[in-house]
Amino acid sequence: MTIDKNWGLSTLCVHAGVEPEPITGAIMTPIFQTSTYVQAAPGEHKGYDYSRAGNPTRTALEASLAALEGAAHAITFATGMAAETAIAQILDPPTHVLLSQDAYGGTGRLFRRLFAKYGIEPEFIDLRDLDLVASRLSERTQLLWAETPTNPLMQIVDIEGLSRLAHRFGTKVVVDNTFCSPILQNPLALGADLVVHSSTKYIGGHSDLLGGVVMTNDDELAEKVRFVQFAAGAVSSPFECFLMLRSIKTLALRMERHCANALAFARALEEMEGIEKVLYPGLESHPQHALAKKQMKGFSGIVSAYLPADMERVSRFLSKLRIFVVAESLGGVESLVDHPEVMTHASVPPELREELGINAGLLRFSVGIEDVRDLIADVRQALP
Ligand SMILES: *Cc1c(COP(=O)(O)O)cnc(C)c1O
Numbered sequence: 001m002t003i004d005k006n007w008g009l010s011t012l013c014v015h016a017g018v019e020p021e022p023i024t025g026a027i028m029t030p031i032f033q034t035s036t037y038v039q040a041a042p043g044e045h046k047g048y049d050y051s052r053a054g055n056p057t058r059t060a061l062e063a064s065l066a067a068l069e070g071a072a073h074a075i076t077f078a079t080g081m082a083a084e085t086a087i088a089q090i091l092d093p094p095t096h097v098l099l100s101q102d103a104y105g106g107t108g109r110l111f112r113r114l115f116a117k118y119g120i121e122p123e124f125i126d127l128r129d130l131d132l133v134a135s136r137l138s139e140r141t142q143l144l145w146a147e148t149p150t151n152p153l154m155q156i157v158d159i160e161g162l163s164r165l166a167h168r169f170g171t172k173v174v175v176d177n178t179f180c181s182p183i184l185q186n187p188l189a190l191g192a193d194l195v196v197h198s199s200t201k202y203i204g205g206h207s208d209l210l211g212g213v214v215m216t217n218d219d220e221l222a223e224k225v226r227f228v229q230f231a232a233g234a235v236s237s238p239f240e241c242f243l244m245l246r247s248i249k250t251l252a253l254r255m256e257r258h259c260a261n262a263l264a265f266a267r268a269l270e271e272m273e274g275i276e277k278v279l280y281p282g283l284e285s286h287p288q289h290a291l292a293k294k295q296m297k298g299f300s301g302i303v304s305a306y307l308p309a310d311m312e313r314v315s316r317f318l319s320k321l322r323i324f325v326v327a328e329s330l331g332g333v334e335s336l337v338d339h340p341e342v343m344t345h346a347s348v349p350p351e352l353r354e355e356l357g358i359n360a361g362l363l364r365f366s367v368g369i370e371d372v373r374d375l376i377a378d379v380r381q382a383l384p
Helices: 009-015 056-069 080-088 105-118 130-136 159-167 219-232 238-248 251-270 289-295 311-320 350-356 372-382
Strands: 073-077 095-100 120-125 141-147 172-176 194-198 212-216 277-279 302-306 336-338 362-366
Touching (some): 009 056, 009 251, 056 073, 056 212, 073 080, 073 219, 080 105, 080 194, 080 212, 095 105, 105 141, 130 159, 159 172, 212 219, 251 302, 251 372, 311 372
Parallel strands (some): 095 120, 095 141, 141 172, 172 194
Antiparallel strands (some): 194 212, 277 302, 302 362, 336 362
């Protein structure tokens, strides 16, 4: 279907990238579960020759995601980490990479433990501080890696400000947009060069698949990432692409409910005795609420909160929850709660964890699409 530039995101979610299948008219893109394609003569094919290089189910998914993010190119991968790896693989070492000190735990691990061996020198700093960023950028810095809101502390970094600074040094800017999905924030429009998502989270939305995507408007960067996808081979499978396409139909609708639920949940938590502090960019009490309002269309579904930093007490609270279940990951229709210190952020160096405030009392709630009064009541009954 030819996309109309004026269509809203809900319309794009349902229609972008998806064509009726030409032979049967099937309205849904089939799962093209094939590794290869018959050629009429050597080199004479219909645009597909081998599924690592291209697959029609993946093509539809990539077109759909690109339309949602407002990107010229989308390249999908088996996982979010595979997508992140592809970005690192387009760098030309030796190089310096600046990253958010509060980046996703797996991103930190990837750069500290894997890429540091290949001449990519990571430096983790507070990207909220633009003067600090300016003092650390140099011509050696090929990449600046931002994530906003950050995980689990919900810090907001200024995508526009960072991009302007970085471009003075020829540094490319990538934003991990996982927490927002393409519905709530579009970093490319704010000056970023690349966007990466773990589509395992909101885009997939049902806790039943893994996926990642890199998007850009820069033809040269896209060609490099596409080459890594083909050469290194961490492609998304036809079945995962099909599930993802199915998920995207309801993405705008789900994000609307995630946002509304999370805001009501965060406000209720702020009033509860036994909760010391609530971190949610949609709250007026968030120190960067104004910046969040400026660059996000909604504040998404992740709410972090501090209970007293007493592991025994926190464990008792978690065991009493009935709707929220303790699990890693986020962005699914069901509500989850994570204990970052022990679970998702265990690989962050302990000194840095302490400095950031990731302690025994911190919990990260992924607020699902249930009835929010039930979610609020669940927390209330579990508190002492
Ligand atoms: C989960 C996550 C990733 C990693 O994605 P996988 O699909 O688990 O490989 C990267 N960034 C953020 C912000 C995430 O939440």
